[in-house]
Amino acid sequence: MSNCYVCREDVKTYLGITGTGDNTLIENITERASRIWDALTRRFFYELRQTRYFNYEDDYILHLNADLLSLTTLTNGDGTVIDDYILYPLNLYPKLRVECDKSSTGFVYTSTPQRAISILGLWGFHDDYSYAWASSGDTVQDNPLTSSATTLNVTSGGNFKVQQTIKIEDEQLYITAISSNALTVQRGRNGTTAASHVKTTAIYIWAPPADVVHWCLRLAAWLFRQKDAPFMKVGFRDLGVVEVPAALPPDIEEAAKRYGRVRV
Numbered sequence: 001m002s003n004c005y006v007c008r009e010d011v012k013t014y015l016g017i018t019g020t021g022d023n024t025l026i027e028n029i030t031e032r033a034s035r036i037w038d039a040l041t042r043r044f045f046y047e048l049r050q051t052r053y054f055n056y057e058d059d060y061i062l063h064l065n066a067d068l069l070s071l072t073t074l075t076n077g078d079g080t081v082i083d084d085y086i087l088y089p090l091n092l093y094p095k096l097r098v099e100c101d102k103s104s105t106g107f108v109y110t111s112t113p114q115r116a117i118s119i120l121g122l123w124g125f126h127d128d129y130s131y132a133w134a135s136s137g138d139t140v141q142d143n144p145l146t147s148s149a150t151t152l153n154v155t156s157g158g159n160f161k162v163q164q165t166i167k168i169e170d171e172q173l174y175i176t177a178i179s180s181n182a183l184t185v186q187r188g189r190n191g192t193t194a195a196s197h198v199k200t201t202a203i204y205i206w207a208p209p210a211d212v213v214h215w216c217l218r219l220a221a222w223l224f225r226q227k228d229a230p231f232m233k234v235g236f237r238d239l240g241v242v243e244v245p246a247a248l249p250p251d252i253e254e255a256a257k258r259y260g261r262v263r264v
Helices: 009-017 025-040 210-225 250-258
Strands: 048-054 061-075 085-088 095-100 117-123 134-139 152-154 165-168 171-179 180-187 202-206 233-237 240-245
Touching: 009 025, 025 210, 025 250, 048 061, 061 085, 085 134, 210 250
Parallel strands: none
Antiparallel strands: 048 117, 061 095, 061 117, 085 095, 134 202, 152 180, 165 171, 165 202, 171 180, 233 240
């Protein structure tokens, strides 16, 4: 369980629940709400480090069939790395197209145009990516946090919530429990690698788009109230099989359409 767009405690506050008896159920529901939102919009709203492959289609233009937040390495069809490129749209996120600088080498392929070009990058949807990783105001208090440790000590556990995805340097971690100032975490999430981090290293918290948080909170609360309602299974190529309620509130479905990605 990971990559929840809304946390257990936020749902409990929304529903007016103060006890802990439903904690596990609500955690499962928030994760399900997030995956239903992914299925409805046909995209995901977390940051995934991954290499993706694309067919050669043009000497200078490469259209992306996924949301790109940051490009790390662009490898041409002949195995060389391309450094001169422009990401479009220029001033918006996510990026949907890569163009080679026409004053330099363009895209090529050798034996086949299929899967000839690869991009190692950070994938996912965020429309205000500059603010996607918010400062927690806290730092690593282990000296150091080793790559195998599953307990992260911080200055104040109150700066964090269960089910948040956090980042220390290039590594993403997922919080599964909090006890005082000790966070229980899953390491090396979303394609990142667990690493050692020295004391006082800054910790950042993934902040999905505010509208996505709102609608997933609304959806999670609705699922809690409808927890015995029947579900149907819907298959999606990138998400596998997701259980979706047979009927959703129309305002949630309408909101999801505004974030929907058109498959090509």
